[in-house]
Amino acid sequence: MGLPKIVVLGAGYGGLMTVVGLQKQLNMAEAEVTLVNQNPYHYVTTKLHEPAAGTLDSEHARVSLDDVINRDKVKFIQDRVTKLDVENKQVHLEEGEPLSYDYVVFGLGSAPETFGIKGLLENAYFIRNLDGVRLIREHMEHLFAQYNNREEKSDEPLTIVVGGAGFTGIEYVGELVDRIPHLCKQFDIPRDKVRLVNVEAAPTVLPGFDKELVDYAVQYLEERGVEFRINTPIEECTSEGVVLKGGEKIQSSLVVWTGGVRGNALLEEAGIETMRGRVKVDEYLRAPGYEDVFIVGDSSLIFNEEERPYPPTAQMATQQGQHLAKNLLALLRGGEMKPFRFELKGTLASLGRGAAIGIVGKKKLFGKPASFLKRANDWRWFFQLGGIGLMMKKMKL
Ligand code: FAD
Numbered sequence: 096m097g098l099p100k101i102v103v104l105g106a107g108y109g110g111l112m113t114v115v116g117l118q119k120q121l122n123m124a125e126a127e128v129t130l131v132n133q134n135p136y137h138y139v140t141t142k143l144h145e146p147a148a149g150t151l152d153s154e155h156a157r158v159s160l161d162d163v164i165n166r167d168k169v170k171f172i173q174d175r176v177t178k179l180d181v182e183n184k185q186v187h188l189e190e191g192e193p194l195s196y197d198y199v200v201f202g203l204g205s206a207p208e209t210f211g212i213k214g215l216l217e218n219a220y221f222i223r224n225l226d227g228v229r230l231i232r233e234h235m236e237h238l239f240a241q242y243n244n245r246e247e248k249s250d251e252p253l254t255i256v257v258g259g260a261g262f263t264g265i266e267y268v269g270e271l272v273d274r275i276p277h278l279c280k281q282f283d284i285p286r287d288k289v290r291l292v293n294v295e296a297a298p299t300v301l302p303g304f305d306k307e308l309v310d311y312a313v314q315y316l317e318e319r320g321v322e323f324r325i326n327t328p329i330e331e332c333t334s335e336g337v338v339l340k341g342g343e344k345i346q347s348s349l350v351v352w353t354g355g356v357r358g359n360a361l362l363e364e365a366g367i368e369t370m371r372g373r374v375k376v377d378e379y380l381r382a383p384g385y386e387d388v389f390i391v392g393d394s395s396l397i398f399n400e401e402e403r404p405y406p407p408t409a410q411m412a413t414q415q416g417q418h419l420a421k422n423l424l425a426l427l428r429g430g431e432m433k434p435f436r437f438e439l440k441g442t443l444a445s446l447g448r449g450a451a452i453g454i455v456g457k458k459k460l461f462g463k464p465a466s467f468l469k470r471a472n473d474w475r476w477f478f479q480l481g482g483i484g485l486m487m488k489k490m491k492l
Pocket residue numbers: 104105106107108109110131132133134136137138140141142143144174175176177202203204205222223224263266391392393394407408409410411412443
């Protein structure tokens with residue numbers, strides 16, 4: 096009989112933490128571990144708003160899997176997963192042969208939630224992966240370069256619309272307020288010819304977050320030129336901009352949608368019950384009814400004691416991956432799995448260089464101290480992935 100096969104799908108926070116935990120503790124003769132990811136690198140999703148705005152080179156948000164994986168213990172396959180066949184215990188790939196598993200760990204992240212809004216998928220940009228954010232940056236820089244070169248001069252401002260003022264929207268807008276003045280200078284465009292509009296459906300920016308921190312963020316960003324349109328859902332997106340509820344149009348050649356996420360469609364397609372694409376996992380992070388299908392990260396759904404779903408975060412995915420690695424080891428060694436409990440350490444959101452807001456424990460943080468902690472979190476992530484060597488490498492960039 097061969098070794099038990101563990102197949103981990105996705106080199107995101109959840110998948111990589113599972114692999115790192117396994118490779119640290121697994122003996123070579125205990126299991127065959129395979130990681131599948133569509134790129135030969137991990138992208139640091141929590142930093143993607145920075146390369147998207149061009150305030151940071153994309154290299155800062157990219158980690159080569161060679162710096163993380165121990166190839167003696169983990170086999171890596173670069174391919175795209177196209178199907179999870181839970182009945183036959185197989186994973187189908189775009190290029191390679193199907194992979195059989197004894198245990199599969201699903202960590203393929205989320206997909207943008209578009210709520211069926213007409214034209215969004217075709218016309219908007221998404222802060223989703225490294226290639227996507229490089230495209231946003233290129234497109235934005237092209238618009239600035241083109242502004243004074245238009246054949247027909249008009250007074251129409253260069254308008255960037257960000258749809259959604261959740262954490263992704265706010266962090267991205269925070270980077271843009273830093274970047275836009277530089278672009279204006281570089282391309283000789285008066286600052287008042289550039290509009291940055293953040294449209295939010297809910298009655299407040301960062302719905303559900305602490306009011307004092309939200310007020311701080313709004314004031315900070317408004318002082319730097321952001322126009323917030325709250326209580327105003329986007330109802331359509333066209334090649335010329337967005338249409339708001341009530342019919343108002345905002346002309347824009349760059350609409351970035353940050354209106355939320357849903358689970359990865361492959362789970363629904365596998366016949367597993369989902370809510371907005373996410374699977375309500377049991378206390379061992381398994382899909383209900385399947386003892387061999389584990390789900391970590393944005394595609395998993397866990398409720399808190401008040402029966403409210405935890406938001407999908409890197410913090411959650413990381414803790415799940417670390418916990419699952421231990422449980423898989425227990426399974427392999429004939430031991431017992433332990434139930435997963437999420438421990439919220441805090442929430443921090445950047446507002447650009449040197450500014451952030453957040454809550455750590457019961458303490459509210461504003462400005463530079465919050466910003467420092469946010470950066471420290473990034474360094475900690477590099478340390479967790481590849482030790483002091485990777486952390487120093489990224490800090491030196
Ligand atoms: P991901 O990290 O998204 O990784 C999924 C992996 O699967 C990727 O490597 C992808 O390439 C791969 N993949 C996907 N589909 C396929 C396929 N079909 N075949 C092969 N490979 C595939 N959370 C926090 O806790 N703190 C923060 O500060 C924070 N900041 C954020 C900032 C931004 C701009 C964004 C967008 C999100 C932020 N989040 C933050 C949320 C956090 O990034 C996500 O919750 C987290 O990335 C989810 O991890 P994951 O493991 O589920 O998937």
